[in-house]
Amino acid sequence: MPDDARTPLKAFPQAARPLPPEASLNAEERARILAKAAIFSPPDATLPDGRRDLVGMTHAQLVEEMRGMGEKPFRAKQLWHWIYHQGARDFGVMNSIAKPMQAKLAERFVVGRPEVATEQTSADGTRKWLFRFRDQQQVETVYIPEDDRGALCISTQVGCTLSCSFCHTGTQKLVRNLGVAEIVGQFMAARDSYGEWPTPKGEEGRRLSNIVVMGMGEPLYNYENIRDALVIIMDHEGIGLSRRRITLSTSGVVPVMDLCGQELGVNLAVSLHAVRDDLRDELVPLNRKYPIAELLAACRRYPGASNARRITFEYVMLKGINDSVAEAQELTRLLQGIPAKVNLIPFNPWPGSQYETSTHASIQAFADVLSRAGYSSPVRRPRGRDILAACGQLKTETERARRG
Numbered sequence: 001m002p003d004d005a006r007t008p009l010k011a012f013p014q015a016a017r018p019l020p021p022e023a024s025l026n027a028e029e030r031a032r033i034l035a036k037a038a039i040f041s042p043p044d045a046t047l048p049d050g051r052r053d054l055v056g057m058t059h060a061q062l063v064e065e066m067r068g069m070g071e072k073p074f075r076a077k078q079l080w081h082w083i084y085h086q087g088a089r090d091f092g093v094m095n096s097i098a099k100p101m102q103a104k105l106a107e108r109f110v111v112g113r114p115e116v117a118t119e120q121t122s123a124d125g126t127r128k129w130l131f132r133f134r135d136q137q138q139v140e141t142v143y144i145p146e147d148d149r150g151a152l153c154i155s156t157q158v159g160c161t162l163s164c165s166f167c168h169t170g171t172q173k174l175v176r177n178l179g180v181a182e183i184v185g186q187f188m189a190a191r192d193s194y195g196e197w198p199t200p201k202g203e204e205g206r207r208l209s210n211i212v213v214m215g216m217g218e219p220l221y222n223y224e225n226i227r228d229a230l231v232i233i234m235d236h237e238g239i240g241l242s243r244r245r246i247t248l249s250t251s252g253v254v255p256v257m258d259l260c261g262q263e264l265g266v267n268l269a270v271s272l273h274a275v276r277d278d279l280r281d282e283l284v285p286l287n288r289k290y291p292i293a294e295l296l297a298a299c300r301r302y303p304g305a306s307n308a309r310r311i312t313f314e315y316v317m318l319k320g321i322n323d324s325v326a327e328a329q330e331l332t333r334l335l336q337g338i339p340a341k342v343n344l345i346p347f348n349p350w351p352g353s354q355y356e357t358s359t360h361a362s363i364q365a366f367a368d369v370l371s372r373a374g375y376s377s378p379v380r381r382p383r384g385r386d387i388l389a390a391c392g393q394l395k396t397e398t399e400r401a402r403r404g
């Protein structure tokens with residue numbers, strides 16, 4: 001477990017490396033973004049009967065809860081093991097805890113999961129869940145299998161404020177941020193679904209081996225909750241996923257990228273999609289606030305980026321919009337000095353979208369320019385098309401139904 005995983009979260013900044021000097025210029029803006037996130041806070045994690053969910057509490061919070069019950073800190077350690085290593089949901093199976101204590105815990109707490117509203121598995125093995133939370137809000141989570149492993153794409157907000165013009169999810173306005181338990185709960189419920197408890201030993205042979213924070217929402221607009229959730233997920237006495245197996249994708253919330261690098265150090269993916277500000281302003285409207293030069297400067301100072309840990313740039317291929325050879329050349333110029341790889345994503349059309357997918361030939365020509373310049377540039381295969389689970393298509397069923 002990283003040392004910082006057990007410290008109260010307020011202690012993060014002193015536990016982690018200092019922010020780079022350029023980042024301090026953004027301090028005021030960063031404070032404003034973090035404060036704004038609170039407006040979209042999730043509802044309190046208390047059930048109508050007054051019991052509280054232990055999932056989503058940090059280790060330090062769990063210790064505090066146990067102290068409040070007159071228990072020693074080792075009780076929190078036991079619970080942590082049962083909840084995050086064994087996947088237990090019922091205090092009755094926690095056989096290292098005496099029966100009277102199990103009963104006391106059950107009076108006060110639950111070990112929650114989001115409710116599975118639907119679960120669909122695509123012909124290619126992609127699995128999509130629609131998870132429902134206590135206030136009936138819903139998000140989608142997608143598992144993308146590879147040969148002997150796979151990535152779970154988790155959501156961080158119900159809806160999204162950013163309205164990227166190529167993105168289906170962006171057509172649903174932001175309802176609220178997800179809480180820590182709701183973010184961790186997506187991973188835990190996926191593990192339930194694959195029967196992958198207790199936590200497999202080592203990193204090999206896990207089906208749920210990676211996490212990509214690329215589902216609904218902009219994670220850096222819900223930073224504190226995603227941070228706490230990932231700290232729980234990385235704790236090696238529980239789920240124990242290494243930070244190298246976690247990739248957080250942002251549209252470029254520059255002031256919070258610095259904080260993410262400093263406190264979490266997970267892999268970074270950036271939704272770039274254009275090489276000129278005028279076009280990126282249109283495709284990713286957040287660009288008007290944090291233009292390409294500022295975004296790439298934040299990538300250059302992202303800690304830990306190296307050839308072994310490259311920053312991924314996502315680039316959706318839109319026919320006649322951003323897919324010329326000249327744009328590929330400009331991209332190689334822009335990325336100079338950044339350990340980078342570029343994921344080329346053939347656009348997945350959705351009902352009402354204004355774009356078409358680039359032709360196979362133009363994607364290939366684009367990829368060739370990148371690879372000649374030394375950049376890995378895989379073309380992402382569309383996955384789960386039959387269940388509308390492919391990238392940018394996440395959208396809740398309720399919203400689909402509402403809009404007809």
Ligand code: SF4
Nearest residue numbers: 160163164167170217
């Ligand atoms: S691409 Fe991401 S940030 Fe942009 S609208 Fe879609 S979900 Fe939001």
